[in-house]
């Protein structure tokens with residue numbers, strides 16, 4: 364089929380053969396590739412075309428004609444509309460099979476490596492209720508589902524590709540189940556109090572986000588109410604209710620974001636308890652503040668960090684850089700195996716937390732600096748490393764950072780990533796220099812979602 368023969372809005376029967384990075388089903392039909400939303404391998408579907416490009420088309424499933432042998436009933440009532448857990452209709456063993464395959468595809472196509480040897484993906488034991496953080500949005504503009512009625516204020520998640528429509532969520536199966544109770548209680552009281560949700564189109568209103576975090580291994584919970592202004596009297600009844608009903612809540616904060624940007628960050632005021640919660644990883648305890656990054660799967664993070672120790676084969680004399688160190692978790696966790704660790708991170712608050720974490724865990728051989736990594740090595744000289752651990756955000760490494768690392772010439776680079784495509788792009792650059800891949804380890808941290816964590820070890 365030539366793409367000029369298919370049109371937007373047309374319906375077409377397709378057999379799904381694979382999963383693309385990001386979770387959509389792939390179908391190849393008459394030399395054209397179709398990316399089909401909500402479809403999984405081995406399904407025969409009727410799909411409606413939503414976009415036509417030169418070499419591919421995008422579509423969404425409107426009906427399953429034949430089920431996949433790997434298809435299971437999604438546990439979640441919101442599955443059809445929520446874009447979060449798109450793989451939930453696929454048996455977990457198959458989910459991880461495709462994730463492993465996607466790591467391989469990225470390494471071959473983007474990294475341009477023939478026949479890469481990839482370890483079997485490390486699966487999760489706990490595939491539901493594993494998330495320690497959820498960011499819900501307050502809204503007066505719900506995504507309407509036939510036959511359902513809504514309160515004036517809903518709390519939920521964005522409908523895919525709609526910045527203004529919120530799918531009301533009562534029960535999410537990937538977060539800790541106590542979040543669902545807190546969410547329902549807060550929804551009840553904000554409607555009773557007739558508090559106004561924030562409107563993202565005209566930038567009016569008060570309640571913006573509800574961010575819940577939990578130290579899974581300490582039981583401590585943080586409730587972060589993000590509002591457009593500081594009006595403590597308005598939120599006092601919410602705080603009183605939470606304190607009365609949820610004894611595990613040890614921190615309630617109010618983040619004020621008066622800007623038009625649609626983020627849950629801003630100036631934070633403590634409304635109850637501490638400004639942070641604690642989480643344990645192995646023998647270490649870490650502070651999590653409202654604005655700091657922390658791995659969202661506390662059950663699997665120890666497995667990830669233990670794997671880093673295994674692949675690094677540290678020596679007592681090693682000098683290690685922990686780049687993009689967040690609150691210092693990786694650096695502190697590996698500190699007893701090496702001589703010194705230097706952690707660098709752009710967020711000032713995260714570095715303050717990292718220093719606090721080092722002190723409370725009595726780790727004396729780690730040093731932290733606040734900087735954009737791309738600027739750090741231009742202006743600063745710290746002793747040269749044997750090993751560099753990098754754990755950048757999804758866009759991967761700035762080209763300057765790749766150059767700086769190559770110049771520093773560590774004998775090992777351990778690249779931790781939640782985006783195998785930017786990771787493969789960056790690894791290619793290291794391979795063009797003097798490095799070779801010694802190990803590729805995908806780890807599932809995010810069951811039912813298309814997200815993949817992968818660690819690639821490079822050696823000189």
Ligand SMILES: C[S@@+](CC[C@H](N)C(=O)[O-])C[C@H]1O[C@@H](n2cnc3c(N)ncnc32)[C@H](O)[C@@H]1O
Pocket residue numbers: 656657658687688689690691692693707708709710713734735736737754755756
């Ligand atoms: C995926 S997180 C990793 C955090 C940490 N390694 C951990 O496991 O908890 C990426 C971190 O990179 C930081 N970051 C993002 N861009 C940065 C930059 N240009 N320079 C330094 N740090 C950056 C973020 O603030 C975040 O803490």
